[in-house]
Amino acid sequence: MTDPIRLGIFGFPVVHSKSPEMHRAAARALGIALEYDRFEVAPADLAAEVTRKHDEGIDGYNLTVPHKETVMALLDDVAPGARAIRAVNTVVRTDDGYVGHNTDAPGLVRSLEEAGVGVGEARVIVLGAGGAARAAVVGLAEAGASEIAVLARRPEQGEALVESLVEALADHVECTVEAAPLSEADWHFDSATLVVQATSATLESNPRADEFAAMLPIDALPPDAAVVDMVYKPLKTSVLARAEERGLKIVDGLGMLLYQGAIAFEMWTGSAPPIDVMREALRN
Ligand SMILES: NC(=O)c1ccc[n+]([C@@H]2O[C@H](COP(=O)([O-])OP(=O)(O)OC[C@H]3O[C@@H](n4cnc5c(N)ncnc54)[C@H](OP(=O)(O)O)[C@@H]3O)[C@@H](O)[C@H]2O)c1
Numbered sequence: 001m002t003d004p005i006r007l008g009i010f011g012f013p014v015v016h017s018k019s020p021e022m023h024r025a026a027a028r029a030l031g032i033a034l035e036y037d038r039f040e041v042a043p044a045d046l047a048a049e050v051t052r053k054h055d056e057g058i059d060g061y062n063l064t065v066p067h068k069e070t071v072m073a074l075l076d077d078v079a080p081g082a083r084a085i086r087a088v089n090t091v092v093r094t095d096d097g098y099v100g101h102n103t104d105a106p107g108l109v110r111s112l113e114e115a116g117v118g119v120g121e122a123r124v125i126v127l128g129a130g131g132a133a134r135a136a137v138v139g140l141a142e143a144g145a146s147e148i149a150v151l152a153r154r155p156e157q158g159e160a161l162v163e164s165l166v167e168a169l170a171d172h173v174e175c176t177v178e179a180a181p182l183s184e185a186d187w188h189f190d191s192a193t194l195v196v197q198a199t200s201a202t203l204e205s206n207p208r209a210d211e212f213a214a215m216l217p218i219d220a221l222p223p224d225a226a227v228v229d230m231v232y233k234p235l236k237t238s239v240l241a242r243a244e245e246r247g248l249k250i251v252d253g254l255g256m257l258l259y260q261g262a263i264a265f266e267m268w269t270g271s272a273p274p275i276d277v278m279r280e281a282l283r284n
Pocket of ligand 1 (some may be wrong): 104128129130131132133152153154157182198199200201203212230231232253254256257258260
């Protein structure tokens, strides 16, 4: 019998993560021996714990909040996409050591493709300027979007995000990326083909989620525009509900979660991920 593939997820907290169930279900379906554990590690202990797992020869792992950025200094190499996003959510053991990747960005793109939303030549609005927004900008720019406007409630946060990405993207994409204050959203909505909601404002824990949706000029969007919300708790967020009322195409955040995991699974196992099995595991 071969040794199982040993994997896990670092987070703080990590108890809520569905990644273990998703990857275990995928491995079971394919008859692959695989162990996937939760590693609840405080920020101050991350370096020691990651080093320990590397010494033990762990095959790979995921990282969630708050470790995606700090782990980069602990790795042997970081893939260019993850370097541009400045966040690693997936680590793979290779002959050259532990290499960090970001599968959130291609995960978002695949979830849009699966939903039939065109990304090539898209005119995109990204709401928010945190880590998820950054992944969205890199993923969509690299997938062929023609224009991206980053709308942040603190304009300086949006400007810093765009400024830091210009150099990372300039040599390989032809996409105009600009920042604007969220208060000027009206200017951008009437020509957008895709809105990516990447703030945490629509989380079910935010009692003002409806207020956030109500202040967006969703009515100004063209009728063939699509709206995706990265938040998946709830699945139908306040922003998606408003977009649906308008008859626009909507995409929830579960697809991105699924595909970031599916891409990681393929990196670790070399096997095509059983998408439907993984989706079912996330829904339970
Ligand atoms: N589906 C997936 O696989 C996936 C992957 C990654 C993230 N996500 C989701 O994406 C969300 C954002 O994640 P993140 O890592 O980017 O978080 P983050 O780094 O904390 O950034 C959150 C952003 O949202 C903005 N924001 C929060 N409340 C707002 C409001 N009421 N109005 C306007 N802007 C507001 C923040 O602005 P301030 O800095 O001014 O507060 C910041 O720009 C999370 O809720 C997470 O659930 C989903």
